[in-house]
Amino acid sequence: MPFVTRFAPSPTGPLHLGHAYSALLAHDMARAAGGEFLLRIEDIDRTRARPAWEDQIYDDLRWLGLTWDAEPLRQSDRLPAYRAALEGLWERGLLYACDCTRRDIQSALSAPQEGVEPAFGPDGLIYPGTCRDKPRPAKMPEGAALRLDMTRAVAALDTAAIRYEETGETPQTVTVSAQDMTSTVGDIILSRRDFLGSYHLSVVLDDAHQGITHVVRGQDIAEATQIHVLLQQLLALPTPAYHHHRLIRDPKGKRLAKRDDARAIAKYRTDGASPADIRRMVGL
Known part of the structure; x- marks a missing residue:
């Protein structure tokens, strides 16, 4: 290899x-x-x-x-490639527009919920789904923040688990239940209002474009890898091996x-x- x-x-x-x-x-x-x-x-x-x-x-x-x-x-x-991927996900019904501000999200999550503490995921507070069920236009809107509907996304997978090889400090095969993604990750942002795309989307598309077989990066990104493997499966892209190293x-x-x-x-x-x-x- x-x-x-x-x-x-x-x-x-x-x-x-x-x-x-x-x-x-x-x-x-x-x-x-x-x-x-x-x-x-x-x-x-x-x-x-x-x-x-x-x-x-x-x-x-x-x-x-x-x-x-x-x-x-x-x-x-690489913006045309990011747009094409987003439009494909939109057409499959896997994205929705979100107009919530950070304050809106914090307010929704701080509302009384019988003592339940807000959950955190790789992107911080897990989005409460405020905009998820709003009407979706047929065409992907311009200049809008776009979120991945995680429930629909995992249902679209051909497998019941997210799996990848970790070759870092503790070499192992990492397996994450696809259904757990809805509760531990949530509806992540895949494109922002002020620029097309997001880190999660661009890194997956760019690694595939460059033919990356081994991703070497810090342990601070390890938690986001499950998102990247999910996107690779949704977009029919290869999954590289991951080596998450210690931080300085x-x-x-x-x-x-x-x-x-x-x-x-x-x-x-x-x-x-x-x-x-x-x-x-x-x-x-």
Whole structure:
């Protein structure tokens, strides 16, 4: 089986040590397997993406000694593919428009329910279904937030379970009951008002487009994998193996974020660190 993996940063801030670990690990795994390492720029959110940050990504990765085996894929060039997938799901009756704000959702979930605490899923609070039964137009509406009707989605599957191979810290075959998806995940957003598509939709379509066989990414994304495998099955796409690695944390145990400029790769470079120093810092 070929080994094709990728690193997929968003150009919304500086790459930090956590990004360095993920990129280096994926690159090392690909090279050790005689496979391919690809780069994808996840710039679908044009309100936050900046060309300067994209340029910095290339600069930092090259400085770390990473090379990629094809021209980088940019999500902003993939909008027609996202639209086609959404329209197909809409025509199958698996999507509905939602005009709820975050405040609306929080208000609906905070209403008295005999002491039941609101449930959380991979996307935060599980949507209460406020807009699910509203009339659906025949044509997919423009500029609307679109949710996946999870009950209809799992009913459309040819299998009763979501299943994928995990090769990370604890290698295993992960199995999630398709019916459990309605209660543990809920009706997730697949397209937003302010930009076409969503992380869940784009990552599934892009991985298939690039021929990714092994997804290497942080444990913080592990919970979302069941969503991605569900979408792969709905869209008749292959399911890669998943390798969810440990996270790089600050001295207080907090996961690094792009606002942690003090741990940005560029700052370590400016302070005189070498690529070998970065590898030692992240445990490689």
